Ligand SMILES: Nc1nc2c(ncn2[C@@H]2O[C@H](COP(=O)(O)OP(=O)(O)O)[C@@H](O)[C@H]2O)c(=O)[nH]1
């Protein structure tokens with residue numbers, strides 16, 4: 513009965529192949545990244561669905577203006593962190609689970625990028641890195657802000673890359689212009705003078721509006737009012753390592769208000785009187801100065817002068833509620849009245865840093881060593897070989913800025929009594 517058994521074998525082989533095909537089809541969906549399931553309306557929001565329902569895709573066709581809903585599925589205001597342990601080290605369960613949507617709660621948080629339409633391809637690269645290394649598994653929203661309306665290309669490209677919902681906001685003119693108390697002629701002469709002295713961005717009006725906006729207004733835009741935490745992302749940054757946990761949860765669960773990856777000294781020419789204004793504020797508002805603050809990070813003589821150390825604000829994960837607090841807003845308004853955003857060229861980095869350094873207890877500022885990061889010309893590459901291997905980093909250790917002379921990160925460790933990461937002595941100096 514050779515013919516009969518041959519047919520029998522063929523049936524078995526056929527059934528096996530069929531089962532195998534069905535298995536691969538049902539198990540091969542590329543989780544975390546979905547193709548757009550709709551067209552792009554003229555509206556200001558694009559969106560994606562997601563497996564955990566952390567973002568809802570059912571508002572995509574609504575016309576602008578749009579805003580994120582206060583209630584978002586997956587976002588929990590109160591939960592017991594112990595019920596949802598995060599893998600913080602390679603020994604923790606789940607460290608290697610980097611496929612699929614991450615389980616557990618989501619924080620009331622969003623990415624935020626200020627950008628021009630012409631920044632589209634540079635912000636696209638940044639988004640791609642953030643998604644690949646983190647957000648494809650978490651699907652957090654992304655808010656884009658611009659002093660002009662975003663064009664269709666910008667919205668299409670960014671919405672296609674972000675795994676969460678996207679929102680596009682236009683900044684009101686009052687937040688991107690000269691306040692009435694600024695003497696235009698005086699401001700113009702300063703720009704002329706800085707142009708001659710070749711101070712970086714010294715002759716730019718728009719850069720000053722940008723710095724003032726990032727210092728005092730981004731966190732109060734309507735699109736950001738529905739969130740508690742933000743992660744700022746600029747065009748042309750890179751992320752070098754996988755993120756094995758949710759940094760928003762690290763912020764929330766440890767009561768952190770501000771965080772950084774790179775710190776350095778500010779250009780002297782851009783902030784000649786910033787510290788004078790700060791001292792005036794401290795005198796007028798002693799109630800806003802936190803006991804146990806980070807003055808030692810900012811000053812080497814007990815507050816008499818500023819050592820120009822600041823956290824580099826092109827990367828920030830922080831608390832919007834803190835920036836919206838009376839303390840922070842009083843500080844910004846006091847600086848704004850003094851006019852240094854226009855009579856000098858105060859950057860938002862020293863402004864945020866001084867605020868965090870003086871108005872937060874030092875424990876509320878966090879250093880994210882695990883987040884390998886580049887923004888020209890500086891690199892933060894996590895310290896130590898094993899750490900980089902565990903995190904699957906692709907940065908060159910020789911590029912790490914952390915322990916070089918021009919970095920302020922050593923001071924941060926010293927003032928907080930923190931032990932420097934293993935291997936820091938062998939890193940570039
Ligand atoms: N909408 C808008 N965004 C701007 C403007 N100037 C700068 N930005 C954004 O502000 C941030 C800082 O600007 P950038 O050119 O990266 O300055 P740098 O990092 O200090 O060299 C980036 O997110 C830019 O996209 C502007 O005139 N309009």
Ligand SMILES: *[C@@H]1O[C@H](CO)[C@@H](O)[C@H](O)[C@H]1NC(C)=O
Nearest residue numbers: 582583584587620738739740
């Ligand atoms: C998120 O935070 C904002 C601002 O604090 C709040 O108004 C909103 O209700 C919160 N949403 C959720 C889902 O917790």
Ligand SMILES: [Mg+2]
Nearest residue numbers: 746747826887
């Ligand atoms: Mg930049």
